Amino acid sequence: MESFTIREPDDFHVHLRDGPMLGAVAPYTARQFRRALVMPNLTPPVLTGADADAYRGRIQAQLGENNFKPLMAIKIVDSTTPKMVYEARKLGVIAGKLYPEGVTTNSEDGVRSFEGLYAVFRAMADCGMVLCLHGESPGVFVLDREEHFIEHCLLPLLKTVSNLKVVLEHATTARAVELVPNFGNLAVTITAHHLFLTLDDVIGGMLEPHHFCKPVAKRAADRAALVHAATSGRPRIFLGTDSAPHDISKKECRSGCAGVFTAFSALELVTQVFDERHALSHLENFTSRWGAEFYDLPLNDGSVTLRREPLFVPETIGATVLPSGIRPFRAGQRLPWTATCRSSLVGL
Amino acid sequence: MESFTIREPDDFHVHLRDGPMLGAVAPYTARQFRRALVMPNLTPPVLTGADADAYRGRIQAQLGENNFKPLMAIKIVDSTTPKMVYEARKLGVIAGKLYPEGVTTNSEDGVRSFEGLYAVFRAMADCGMVLCLHGESPGVFVLDREEHFIEHCLLPLLKTVSNLKVVLEHATTARAVELVPNFGNLAVTITAHHLFLTLDDVIGGMLEPHHFCKPVAKRAADRAALVHAATSGRPRIFLGTDSAPHDISKKECRSGCAGVFTAFSALELVTQVFDERHALSHLENFTSRWGAEFYDLPLNDGSVTLRREPLFVPETIGATVLPSGIRPFRAGQRLPWTATCRSSLVGL
Numbered sequence: 001m002e003s004f005t006i007r008e009p010d011d012f013h014v015h016l017r018d019g020p021m022l023g024a025v026a027p028y029t030a031r032q033f034r035r036a037l038v039m040p041n042l043t044p045p046v047l048t049g050a051d052a053d054a055y056r057g058r059i060q061a062q063l064g065e066n067n068f069k070p071l072m073a074i075k076i077v078d079s080t081t082p083k084m085v086y087e088a089r090k091l092g093v094i095a096g097k098l099y100p101e102g103v104t105t106n107s108e109d110g111v112r113s114f115e116g117l118y119a120v121f122r123a124m125a126d127c128g129m130v131l132c133l134h135g136e137s138p139g140v141f142v143l144d145r146e147e148h149f150i151e152h153c154l155l156p157l158l159k160t161v162s163n164l165k166v167v168l169e170h171a172t173t174a175r176a177v178e179l180v181p182n183f184g185n186l187a188v189t190i191t192a193h194h195l196f197l198t199l200d201d202v203i204g205g206m207l208e209p210h211h212f213c214k215p216v217a218k219r220a221a222d223r224a225a226l227v228h229a230a231t232s233g234r235p236r237i238f239l240g241t242d243s244a245p246h247d248i249s250k251k252e253c254r255s256g257c258a259g260v261f262t263a264f265s266a267l268e269l270v271t272q273v274f275d276e277r278h279a280l281s282h283l284e285n286f287t288s289r290w291g292a293e294f295y296d297l298p299l300n301d302g303s304v305t306l307r308r309e310p311l312f313v314p315e316t317i318g319a320t321v322l323p324s325g326i327r328p329f330r331a332g333q334r335l336p337w338t339a340t341c342r343s344s345l346v347g348l
Numbered sequence: 349m350e351s352f353t354i355r356e357p358d359d360f361h362v363h364l365r366d367g368p369m370l371g372a373v374a375p376y377t378a379r380q381f382r383r384a385l386v387m388p389n390l391t392p393p394v395l396t397g398a399d400a401d402a403y404r405g406r407i408q409a410q411l412g413e414n415n416f417k418p419l420m421a422i423k424i425v426d427s428t429t430p431k432m433v434y435e436a437r438k439l440g441v442i443a444g445k446l447y448p449e450g451v452t453t454n455s456e457d458g459v460r461s462f463e464g465l466y467a468v469f470r471a472m473a474d475c476g477m478v479l480c481l482h483g484e485s486p487g488v489f490v491l492d493r494e495e496h497f498i499e500h501c502l503l504p505l506l507k508t509v510s511n512l513k514v515v516l517e518h519a520t521t522a523r524a525v526e527l528v529p530n531f532g533n534l535a536v537t538i539t540a541h542h543l544f545l546t547l548d549d550v551i552g553g554m555l556e557p558h559h560f561c562k563p564v565a566k567r568a569a570d571r572a573a574l575v576h577a578a579t580s581g582r583p584r585i586f587l588g589t590d591s592a593p594h595d596i597s598k599k600e601c602r603s604g605c606a607g608v609f610t611a612f613s614a615l616e617l618v619t620q621v622f623d624e625r626h627a628l629s630h631l632e633n634f635t636s637r638w639g640a641e642f643y644d645l646p647l648n649d650g651s652v653t654l655r656r657e658p659l660f661v662p663e664t665i666g667a668t669v670l671p672s673g674i675r676p677f678r679a680g681q682r683l684p685w686t687a688t689c690r691s692s693l694v695g696l
Contacts, residue, residue: 102553198489203564206605207555207599219489252602253600255555256554
């Protein structure tokens with residue numbers, strides 16, 4: 001197949017940041033995705049509906065209102081209240097994102113007491129807000145954090161607040177994707193980079209800071225389970241890229257930030273994986289259907305065409321507006337597929 | 349105990365490099381250690397007795413012949429012959445170091461066929477040369493490489509060439525230290541940094557390139573096994589720091605080199621661990637006895653005094669002669685113990 005067309009996709013987990021970084025990265029997400037769920041872990045964080053509204057405005061000021069629809073989330077912290085949830089929902093916020101304390105970038109204010117938030121979780125269930133979880137237990141050995149979180153936080157939550165919709169974000173273990181069929185209100189997102197990487201790509205040869213993210217990539221068997229889950233067409237398993245830009249100076253340094261920037265070519269990367277697995281017929285479900293259905297959003301109207309034409313990934317993007325710029329995933333390489341640009345956007 | 353004295357220690361695994369790097373780091377090793385087994389993975393490598401002799405000369409030119417005794421090793425590669433072993437032994441080479449291909453810094457020319465070297469191993473046994481192994485299987489998941497090597501290379505070797513003395517270098521797993529009592533001709537070295545680090549210190553929080561080494565640090569249970577093995581006074585378990593300097597520009601970069609530079613304070617770091625375990629009475633065995641006995645070397649005559657006085661570790665060493673300098677382990681921190689300087693050495 002030399003080209004094919006799919007419904008316009010959504011990215012249900014992306015970091016667009018703020019300020020100059022927002023300007024540098026947002027057009028790349030909007031090039032391929034009609035909508036994206038934008039993470040609220042800014043400094044200061046997006047805690048309320050009003051915060052989300054203001055952030056939505058800053059994103060739309062970059063991209064134009066017609067090109068791209070940001071889907072907004074608030075950050076769930078220990079001080080979040082049911083009232084804040086209801087108010088945010090009224091302002092169009094569709095999700096609350098919860099980071100356990102200290103597990104990733106800007107999670108120093110993350111949740112310490114998961115159990116203390118059950119009233120908030122019930123409010124979310126009540127008003128139809130989805131709970132998005134960074135599913136790692138702090139203080140646990142780095143490779144065990146996701147499975148520990150599943151056993152000790154996620155499963156008790158699913159049993160206790162059984163009408164809450166929960167997304168276990170950026171699944172990295174076989175255990176995570178195996179759970180999905182058992183719970184109708186549970187979804188997982190899978191990133192583009194976790195379909196490619198194992199821990200060997202981070203620390204198995206040289207140290208590769210641009211492959212370092214949280215949760216860290218795991219074993220080959222885990223990666224295989226993720227690829228299988230994504231490409232087999234199962235519902236409630238969909239794309240959330242977790243594209244997470246950091247200036248190169250924050251990656252190639254003494255203490256490097258976690259995050260892989262895939263927004264330059266996320267759709268093309270995912271297409272490559274599906275193609276290699278002879279599963280292109282399931283691509284649209286993963287990128288454009290299961291996520292929208294889980295979030296009770298209408299499916300997108302438009303389409304994107306994928307052509308089997310080389311896409312060159314630059315060494316750096318954003319160097320003119322950022323201290324050093326951002327190094328995209330697969331920088332300097334040619335990818336086998338290219339997506340048509342959804343719209344003409346500033347800076348691309 | 350506010351101060352105590354031990355026999356002068358030896359470091360049975362150190363990277364001194366060559367050229368300006370040699371000048372920058374060798375005095376730190378010589379400050380604390382009477383002797384050190386100097387690794388031969390230079391570019392080009394130390395392959396013969398003549399190479400080792402020349403390298404010994406360059407080291408002694410830096411340090412003076414009386415202060416410090418470099419113990420020399422050749423690098424065992426696929427083209428090494430029994431004749432090269434015998435000739436090197438005659439020139440005072442005490443060890444042959446074997447790196448499987450591609451497992452660490454400058455191991456691109458490492459051994460591909462372990463079995464193809466059995467004639468070399470028999471020659472080493474015959475002339476009393478110790479085989480030092482970087483015990484990791486290439487192509488295996490990074491955290492499983494040491495255990496895989498033990499099962500598939502080390503144990504068959506110990507059974508087949510039962511009169512060869514073998515050192516499994518820089519042990520990082522419980523499995524490695526558990527083996528030692530079972531084989532009278534097997535020793536392990538343990539580094540200073542592996543007594544402190546787990547994988548969480550490398551990738552569990554931010555990405556920490558100065559904690560990245562090969563083999564990578566493992567789980568807390570592995571670290572505990574190493575600490576227990578080192579501090580319990582068992583023979584054939586001794587210090588080999590694997591202090592491995594890299595210029596900061598090769599660590600804080602896009603693809604970072606493996607290696608932790610501990611030579612600034614290796615003895616003090618080890619003392620700290622033994623002190624915390626109330627095992628100072630076993631320190632001398634680990635640093636100054638078991639290694640020399642295994643290598644059939646006389647014990648050192650002199651002594652070194654450890655005082656419970658803060659030792660400040662600088663942010664950088666060698667910045668005047670290297671592109672960016674070297675960042676020592678525990679840079680910017682105060683260590684609880686200070687060793688008396690063995691001798692007045694250039695540059696310290």
